[in-house]
Amino acid sequence: MSPAQPLPVVLVVDDEVRSQDALRRTLDEDFVVLTASGAEQARVHLERQEVSVILCDQRMPGLTGVAFLKEVRERWPDTVRIVISGYTDSEDIIAGINDAGIYQYILKPWIPQHLLGTVRNAAEARTLQRDMNRLDLELRTSTPVLRQRAERKLDRARATFDFDRIERLAGSPMDAVCALAERIARVDLSVLVQGESGTGKELLARAMHYASPRAAGAFVVENCAALTDTLLESELFGHKRGAFTGAFEDHVGLFQRAHGGTIFLDEIGETSPAFQLRLLRVLQEGEVRPVGATRVVPVDVRVIAATHRDxxxxxxxxxxxxxxxxxxxxxxxxxxxxxxRSGDIGPIARRLLAEIAPALGRGAVRLGDDAMAALLAYPWPGNIRELRNEISRAVALSEGEEMGAAAFSSRVLRGQAGRSVQTQAHAQALPSSGTLAERLDAVEAMLLRETLLRHHWNKTRAALELGLSRVGLRGKMKRFGLED
Known part of the structure; x- marks a missing residue:
């Protein structure tokens, strides 16, 4: 058995003791947590031992968080820097990105699970960066070995994000989507992925990237709804030092970082007309002009955009x-x-459970029959993202190896109750007399109507679920008087 890896060290810098305690309680199971009331105490910790991540309050007596993290960037550049603040001053955010090179800007009041996930990702990013630095050093003396390692890593990435890893049952509506996406992935065309929030659009885009000839290049993501036009242009196209207030050094945009790879622009439907014009020019010309720059920079990037809008x-x-x-x-x-695609709920839920339970310190956990029934009865307006959150909550609250429906939130249980009432109403509506053929026709008509309603009268999807051709479906609709 290999020896256990030491826990990463996180340094919390905050002048409020209660904030220190809250952060310690959130992080101390996954990290060694050190605390400091200001910059002076924090320097002592940083000089004595290696710190993976630093969480620093922005508003403190004396030196501000961004000013201190700028010093950290210069003296301890490998330490990942995160700012926590109760204020949304855009100049603070820009200064944090430019001067201190912060990894994340977290607003108060923070959510424990979100903060813990952010710090975990930051610690992993530091480890990966150190690995990359080591590989860069090896590159000078061992290019063939490094090339083989890179190829093995690429193979693992392709296997991880393969279309077959998008959980679904045979015959799912996702089968046709994945089959077409896999074909298009090999062709260097721009793609628009539509769908409600939380349906897995980014996962589909990532699978397309790793199935494409650009798989060895970067896959970078930006949520266009999360930033103002100014910050979005800076993030995507980059900026030069002095281009605007707070731009103290050059910043390389995501289009340049994605050169040779793929950029995923989520929620592109939320962008302003002014930004849309600038983006159009980039896509037409194949070059970006960083904010404040006099020269353009050529970029070779495939764009996959996504939106929940029509x-x-x-x-x-x-x-x-x-x-x-x-x-x-x-x-x-x-x-x-x-x-x-309710048939996919079971496979997705089991996959999420297998990922989430170990991450929350649980052993093997399985879904009980009543739990699965509750999941299938709920309509999931938040889609897979909501399902993930519900599974996480249930794992945290349940005990034992089998998870029952009682671990789910009240809204999921209300959905199950509503479905039960609906089922009882259907049972009461069925005829209790008549010939067997007449009673079977009534059942078939009810099933046909329910399926059409569930798919908003989309005949292609209804026919796929029922195992019928569109012609066969239309024939049955005519027979039972269900023509729209």
Whole structure:
């Protein structure tokens, strides 16, 4: 058995003792947590031992968090820097990104699970960065060995994000989506992925990247709804020192970082017309001009965009540029919501459970029959993201190897109760007399109507779920008087 790896060290810098205690309680199971009331105490810790991540309050007596983290960046550059603040001053955020090179800017009041996940990712990022630095050193003396390692890592990434790893049952509506996406992945065209929030659009985009000839390049992600136009342009296209207040050094944008790879622009439907024009020029010309720069930089990037909006309708409403729409939507996919592929809930839930239980310190946990029934009865308006949160909550609250429905939130249980009432109403509506053929026809008509309603009268999806052709479905609809 290999020896256990030492826990990463996290340094919390905050002048409020209660904040220190709250952060310690959130982090101390996964990290060695050190605390400091200000910059002076923090320097002592940093000089004595190696610190993986530093969490620093922005507003402190004396030196501000960003000013102190700028010093950390210069003296201890390998330490990942995170700012925690109750204020949303954009200049603080920009200064933190530019001066202190912060990894994340977390707003108070923070959510324990989100903060813990952020710090875990930061510690992992530091480990990966150190590995990359070591590989860069080896590159000078051992290029063939490094190339083999890179190829093995690429193979592992391809296996991890393979289309087959997108959980679904045979015959799922996702089968057709994945089959077409896998074919298009090999062709260097821009792609638009549509679907409700939480349906797994980024996962599909990542699978396309690793199935494409660009797999060895970077896959970078930006949520276009999360930033203002100014910050979004800086993040995507980069900026030069002095381009605006707080731009104290050059910043390389994500388009340049994705050169030779893929950039995933999530929630592109939320962008302003002014930003859309700038993005259109980048896509047309294949080059970016960082904010404040006089020269353009060529970029070779495949764009996969995503939105939960109906972009065609937004084009008609004058909210989205038609020319940009046709530029990004060479091929369009629609990821169906979870309620339209209820057969996939079981495989997805079991996969999430296998990932989440070990991460929360639990052993093997399985879903009881009543738990699975509750999951299948709920419509999941938040889709897979909501399902993940519900599984996480249930794992944390349940005990034993089998997880029952009682561990789920009240809204999921209300969904199950509503479905039970609906089922009872259907049972009461069925005829209790008549010939066997008449009673079977009534059952078939009810099943047909339920399926059509669930799929909003989309005949293709309804026929797929029922195992019928569209012609066969139309024949049955006519027979039972269900024509729309």
């Amino acid at each position: 972009l065609e309708q937004r084009v008609r409403d004058g909210l989205f540029r038609e020319d940009l729409y046709y530029r990004i939507a060479c091929v369009t996919f629609t990821v169906p919501p979870l309620r339209e």
